[in-house]
Amino acid sequence: MKTCTLFEKRPVLSFEVFPPKSTTPVESIYRTIDELKDLKPDFISVTYGAGGSSNNATIDICEAIKTKYGIEAAAHLPCINLTRQRASEELERLKAAGIENVLALRGDINPDVEPKHEFEHASELVEFIKENSDLNVLGACYPETHPESENMIDEIKHLKMKVDAGCSQLITQLFFDNEDFYQFYEKTRIAGIDVPIEAGIMPVTNTKQIKRMVAITHAKLPKKFVRIMEKYENDPVALRDAGIAYAVSQIVDLIANDVDGIHLYTMNNPYIADKICSAVGTLFSAGE
Ligand code: FAD
Numbered sequence: 447m448k449t450c451t452l453f454e455k456r457p458v459l460s461f462e463v464f465p466p467k468s469t470t471p472v473e474s475i476y477r478t479i480d481e482l483k484d485l486k487p488d489f490i491s492v493t494y495g496a497g498g499s500s501n502n503a504t505i506d507i508c509e510a511i512k513t514k515y516g517i518e519a520a521a522h523l524p525c526i527n528l529t530r531q532r533a534s535e536e537l538e539r540l541k542a543a544g545i546e547n548v549l550a551l552r553g554d555i556n557p558d559v560e561p562k563h564e565f566e567h568a569s570e571l572v573e574f575i576k577e578n579s580d581l582n583v584l585g586a587c588y589p590e591t592h593p594e595s596e597n598m599i600d601e602i603k604h605l606k607m608k609v610d611a612g613c614s615q616l617i618t619q620l621f622f623d624n625e626d627f628y629q630f631y632e633k634t635r636i637a638g639i640d641v642p643i644e645a646g647i648m649p650v651t652n653t654k655q656i657k658r659m660v661a662i663t664h665a666k667l668p669k670k671f672v673r674i675m676e677k678y679e680n681d682p683v684a685l686r687d688a689g690i691a692y693a694v695s696q697i698v699d700l701i702a703n704d705v706d707g708i709h710l711y712t713m714n715n716p717y718i719a720d721k722i723c724s725a726v727g728t729l730f731s732a733g734e
């Protein structure tokens with residue numbers, strides 16, 4: 447199933463998982479999905495390292511999500527280190543695995559890896575996928591602007607190009623202040639971007655993780671969020687619970703404001719996903 451059709455029933459709930467590191471047995475991801483499946487997400491997306499090496503795990507995991515667990519899957523595909531030949535091969539692999547959805551990404555620039563320069567922006571990959579396959583294409587977007595963007599006007603202009611190239615749904619970068627999302631959403635509609643946008647929610651559960659995420663995404667931390675983190679920084683259980691409660695409060699507010707969908711960055715942690723879904727699960731079907 448093409449995940450863009452899921453938005454006829456709103457709001458959509460999706461999860462993101464990542465393939466285990468090479469030092470961890472690959473089976474560990476299936477134990478994670480075993481637990482996540484009971485939370486009944488509409489689809490699960492699987493990340494893909496931008497390093498450009500032949501990464502079999504993403505597509506294999508997507509295939510298992512679809513065939514073994516009966517849940518729709520979306521494979522991430524960053525293009526910065528792909529040649530067009532490699533991109534064609536990945537499309538062939540997706541087709542052979544029966545995957546119908548791909549999240550087309552540029553990928554983060556690694557100063558130690560010279561990009562292939564065959565795709566400069568995600569919109570070029572979107573165009574390539576639409577020309578060479580029947581896949582449903584998802585894209586990423588940034589309510590606080592992408593760290594490389596000079597301003598929101600450029601950000602929205604480039605996002606419109608990505609959607610016009612064939613993206614049928616978008617997922618946001620994580621954010622902690624819903625007002626940033628609402629303002630961004632409104633700007634997309636003014637710009638004529640009319641595809642569904644899922645809000646990316648990351649439950650923050652330890653201080654190390656927050657620092658890493660903020661360094662990568664440049665996400666703004668609202669005062670009330672910082673106060674919670676400071677109060678509980680030396681109490682891991684209380685910090686975890688406060689992080690879950692914060693994510694729940696974001697989701698309740700987003701659903702009350704008719705968000706198209708929630709994309710939960712699960713960090714491969716079913717306990718946290720379970721706590722969040724137990725708190726807000728009924729809201730996804732309320733009012734249907
Ligand atoms: P783009 O859409 O190409 O945008 C990147 C920057 O270029 C932006 O500043 C944009 O405004 C600008 N830009 C776009 N088009 C043009 C143009 N024509 N001219 C000039 N400037 C332009 N990374 C991974 O490596 N693997 C993953 O699995 C992964 N999953 C992700 C999932 C989500 C939901 C999100 C939000 C991000 C994910 N990322 C992943 C990170 C992503 O690869 C980085 O944020 C990357 O820096 C940008 O990717 P993009 O697809 O948004 O790029």
